[in-house]
Amino acid sequence: MRPEYQTQIHANCSKKIEAIVRKAPKTKDPEAENEPLTPCPYCKNKLPETEVMCDKCKSTIPFCIATGRHLLKEDFTVCLQYEFPKIATEFLRIIESEEVCxxxxEHVDPNMVSSSINIHSFLDAQDTNVKKV
Incomplete structure (x- = not known):
């Protein structure tokens, strides 16, 4: 995590964020070639679901904190407590079994999870933050 962002992240979340961050393997993984393709939320270009950089529009795609996969335009929600982005269907699946984010x-009521959140406002905010850095 970059030092300039450490003050913006709540202490409870920083360890989990650090645990989520993944580094690409140095060798080609044969299973990675079979990874499902999902659309970039910016340009709809199909790319592997764990890829967070679109090779077509060159955008950095925010990722779901529940799965590590990049966000999907039509299946988006945010954490009610800290507003971290999530894939709505995957988040609901997790909280139905574990009942916590x-x-x-924090305890999450599945009825409070909204999948009607506009991803464009979130993506626009991400773009603004990236351009400031």
Whole structure:
């Protein structure tokens, strides 16, 4: 995590974020070639679901804190406590079995999870933050 962002992240969440961050393997993984392709939320270009950089529009795609996969335009929600982005269907699947947010460990009522959140406002905010850095 970059030092300039450390003050913006709540202490409860920083360890989990650090645990989520993944580094690409140095060798080609044969299973990675079979990874499902999902659309970039910016340009709809199909790319592997764990890829967070679109090779077509060159955008950095925010990732779901519950799964590590990049966000999907039509299946988006945010954490009610800290507003971290999530894939709505995957988040609901997790809280139905565990009843807590995987990021902040707060109890989550599945009825309170909204999948009608506009991803464009979130993506626009991400773009603004990236351009400031």
């Amino acid at each position: 995987p990021m902040c460990t």
